[in-house]
Amino acid sequence: MSKERRKIGVVAPASRMSPEVATRVPALAERLYTERPPEIVFHPQCFAAHGHFAGDDKTRAQAFLDIANDASFDAVWVARGGYGSCRVAESIMCGLTEASKQKAYVGYSDAGMLLAALYRAGFTGVAHGPVAHDILRDGGDAAVARALAWMIDRAPEALEPTVDGVKRTAAFNITVLSHLLGTPLEPDLAGHVLMLEEVSEAMYRIDRSLFHITASANVRSVSGIMLGRCGNITPNEPDFGMNEEEIAQFWCHKAGIPWLGRADIGHDADNKIVPFGAWRPSA
Amino acid sequence: MSKERRKIGVVAPASRMSPEVATRVPALAERLYTERPPEIVFHPQCFAAHGHFAGDDKTRAQAFLDIANDASFDAVWVARGGYGSCRVAESIMCGLTEASKQKAYVGYSDAGMLLAALYRAGFTGVAHGPVAHDILRDGGDAAVARALAWMIDRAPEALEPTVDGVKRTAAFNITVLSHLLGTPLEPDLAGHVLMLEEVSEAMYRIDRSLFHITASANVRSVSGIMLGRCGNITPNEPDFGMNEEEIAQFWCHKAGIPWLGRADIGHDADNKIVPFGAWRPSA
Numbered sequence: 001m002s003k004e005r006r007k008i009g010v011v012a013p014a015s016r017m018s019p020e021v022a023t024r025v026p027a028l029a030e031r032l033y034t035e036r037p038p039e040i041v042f043h044p045q046c047f048a049a050h051g052h053f054a055g056d057d058k059t060r061a062q063a064f065l066d067i068a069n070d071a072s073f074d075a076v077w078v079a080r081g082g083y084g085s086c087r088v089a090e091s092i093m094c095g096l097t098e099a100s101k102q103k104a105y106v107g108y109s110d111a112g113m114l115l116a117a118l119y120r121a122g123f124t125g126v127a128h129g130p131v132a133h134d135i136l137r138d139g140g141d142a143a144v145a146r147a148l149a150w151m152i153d154r155a156p157e158a159l160e161p162t163v164d165g166v167k168r169t170a171a172f173n174i175t176v177l178s179h180l181l182g183t184p185l186e187p188d189l190a191g192h193v194l195m196l197e198e199v200s201e202a203m204y205r206i207d208r209s210l211f212h213i214t215a216s217a218n219v220r221s222v223s224g225i226m227l228g229r230c231g232n233i234t235p236n237e238p239d240f241g242m243n244e245e246e247i248a249q250f251w252c253h254k255a256g257i258p259w260l261g262r263a264d265i266g267h268d269a270d271n272k273i274v275p276f277g278a279w280r281p282s283a
Numbered sequence: 284m285s286k287e288r289r290k291i292g293v294v295a296p297a298s299r300m301s302p303e304v305a306t307r308v309p310a311l312a313e314r315l316y317t318e319r320p321p322e323i324v325f326h327p328q329c330f331a332a333h334g335h336f337a338g339d340d341k342t343r344a345q346a347f348l349d350i351a352n353d354a355s356f357d358a359v360w361v362a363r364g365g366y367g368s369c370r371v372a373e374s375i376m377c378g379l380t381e382a383s384k385q386k387a388y389v390g391y392s393d394a395g396m397l398l399a400a401l402y403r404a405g406f407t408g409v410a411h412g413p414v415a416h417d418i419l420r421d422g423g424d425a426a427v428a429r430a431l432a433w434m435i436d437r438a439p440e441a442l443e444p445t446v447d448g449v450k451r452t453a454a455f456n457i458t459v460l461s462h463l464l465g466t467p468l469e470p471d472l473a474g475h476v477l478m479l480e481e482v483s484e485a486m487y488r489i490d491r492s493l494f495h496i497t498a499s500a501n502v503r504s505v506s507g508i509m510l511g512r513c514g515n516i517t518p519n520e521p522d523f524g525m526n527e528e529e530i531a532q533f534w535c536h537k538a539g540i541p542w543l544g545r546a547d548i549g550h551d552a553d554n555k556i557v558p559f560g561a562w563r564p565s566a
Contacts, residue, residue: 016521051524052487083487086494179491182465183498204335204366208462211369215466238299241334 006038006152008075009067010046010132012054013092014110015082017046017133024135029148038152042132043067046079053084061088061095064114068092068100075125075151076100078107078114080133081173085113089185093117104151107131109199109267112176113185119170119276120187128171128195128265129158129273139269150273160195160264160272163279167223171195171265171274174230178209181216187276190221193260195274196248197228199267203240206230207247214255224258229266289321289435291358292350293329293415295337296375297393298365300329300416307418308427315428321435325415326350329362336367344371344378347397351375351383358408358434359383361390361397363416364456368396372468376400387434390414392482392550395459396468402453402559403470409559411454411478411548412441422552433556443478443547443555446562450506454478454548454557457513461492464499470559473504476543478557479531480511482550486523489513490530497538507541512549 010017010025022042030037045063048055055063067076092114104125105118111131119126129150130143137143149155163169170192177196180186196213198206213219230244242250245262252259264272293300293308305325313320328346331338338346350359375397387408388401394414402409412433413426420426432438446452453475460479463469479496481489496502513527525533528545535542547555 049521052519052521053524083491086491178462179495181495183495208366208369212462212464212466236335238332239334241336 005036006074007072008038008040008077008151009070009073010040010042010077010079011063011067012046012079013060013064013088013114014054014084015052015080016049016054017079018136019047021079021132021135022046025132025144028135028141028144032145032148033152038148041073042079054079057087057091060084061091064088064092065095068103069095069097071099073103075104075106077147077151078111078131080131081107081109081111083110085110086179086185089113089117093121106147106151108171108271109173110176112172113180115276116172116180116187117185120185124277126276127273128276130271134269134271137269143269143271146273158273159279160274162193162226162263163274165279168192168278169195169274170276171197171228171263174198174206174209174213175201178212181213181218186218189218192222193224193226194219194222195226195228195263195265197263197266198230198244200232200234202234203236203242203244203247206244207240207242210247210251214251214257220255220257222257224260225252226260226263228263229268231267288319289357290355291321291323291360291434292353292356293323293325293360293362294346294350295329295362296343296347296371296397297337297367298335298363299332299337300362301419302330304362304415304418305329308415311418311424311427312431315431316435321431324356325362337362340370340374343367344374347371347375348378351386352378352380354382356386358387358389360430360434361394361414363414364390364392364394366393368393369462369468372396372400376404389430389434391454391554392456393459395455396463398559399455399463399470400468403468407560410556411559412556413554417552417554420552426552426554429556441556442562443557445476445509445546446557448562451475451561452478452557453559454480454511454546457481457489457492457496458484461495464496464501469501472501475505476507476509477502477505478509478511478546478548480546480549481513481527483515483517485517486519486525486527486530489527490523490525493530493534497534497540503538503540505540507543508535509543509546511546512551514550
């Protein structure tokens with residue numbers, strides 16, 4: 001366990017963050033870490049608004065770089081998902097400097113676009129895990145506490161239970177992965193356990209996305225697929241006839257990808273940490 | 284204009300067809316072609332049901348092959364879109380015989396998965412155009428009449444107005460194209476005018492799909508993109524801040540793809556015919 005006081009920077013590369021998050025998250029952190037509360041800095045960009053987004057593309061990219069390239073920060077924490085990271089990922093990747101390389105990067109959902117690009121570029125501290133905005137969920141304190149435990153102490157209990165420090169892992173929202181395949185953001189997934197989750201999509205859309213994902217030669221090179229939770233599935237008219245697990249098994253079978261069962265990730269308060277690559281317990 | 288009586292086979296590779304279509308479409312055809320009404324055969328599979336689909340994958344694939352491989356048919360007409368063609372496209376492509384090659388193939392939306400695969404395989408009669416089910420739309424008789432005019436007479440007035448028989452063209456639903464990129468269905472689009480349309484998606488989804496599509500090296504080799512209608516756009520909370528044309532122009536500009544303006548296609552009764560490849564007026 002680190003004795004140092006960690007410094008975490010929060011940025012919003014996609015949708016706008018609720019201002020309430022900026023008071024509730026630090027308050028929780030102070031309750032959890034009374035002797036060494038982390039310094040949590042919400043970049044002013046988190047409160048910006050530009051149409052759908054937390055500021056325009058340039059503002060969001062610059063905010064990410066402000067934190068990532070500042071050597072005083074230990075972690076870059078994504079404020080929330082929504083939509084917008086794909087619009088800034090390439091300019092962020094072009095602007096990163098040496099100081100960005102050793103940090104933790106934590107987020108999920110839309111932020112998978114950035115996690116993918118960072119991992120592709122060789123960053124070793126990339127992880128799929130709760131965002132600051134998750135504090136607004138029912139039971140969301142647990143999600144945020146888990147992200148903090150990872151960013152502050154690399155606490156093994158924050159990890160998805162099958163992550164063992166040996167197998168390489170990666171995790172994505174299904175729709176986000178489908179939309180980054182074939183783009184400059186796509187990382188090499190060969191030999192990885194690929195964990196997938198979804199939220200607020202109809203069953204036919206999950207099926208279509210998994211057709212697309214499992215047709216990829218890169219995805220066919222994974223060591224296997226695990227399915228996280230598919231939450232808030234929207235109605236399928238008529239009933240689709242298969243559930244999400246049957247769908248995932250169907251496409252894995254068709255593509256010759258080993259089916260490895262369920263993963264403990266999803267758009268919920270129980271969402272566990274999945275490092276990109278092989279997690280190595282710190283010395 | 285052909286004096287022969289054409290034979291058109293209707294199959295449903297995706298969602299179920301309303302039985303009403305099988306009475307209304309032939310009645311319209313008899314009114315339109317009193318002296319040489321086409322023989323329109325609805326494969327019994329059109330009326331099958333299996334969960335989301337018009338029969339299970341095997342049934343749908345076999346029905347398509349029954350029509351495509353039967354030399355007595357001049358055209359294979361897709362009954363409707365919905366979802367499901369990607370599940371049967373590969374087995375259809377493996378089962379096609381010589382008799383399938385000279386036919387017209389007409390459909391759009393989800394059927395784009397099949398049109399793509401057929402065009403990739405060198406079929407010259409592939410066209411994006413109305414499905415039989417379009418007769419149920421307001422003004423749908425015009426859409427169906429247009430598809431019939433194309434299948435029966437290759438009538439130039441059925442064509443999207445910029446199709447000139449010289450430029451190679453291709454047309455897709457945006458979401459469908461996004462989900463076939465990188466799969467064995469993806470055709471070579473180099474040098475083509477690519478027309479895109481969408482229906483029932485939120486603006487942020489259109490933006491995300493166009494990020495994905497315009498990042499493709501294959502799509503970057505097109506001669507330009509034209510945007511059809513984006514109908515029934517679902518609410519974006521908050522307002523996205525750009526309309527569909529601004530979004531398409533944005534991604535074309537970013538990707539270095541010429542923006543060629545609007546196309547006369549969409550999920551509506553005005554949907555015009557877009558041949559895949561260079562349409563040659565018949566001798």
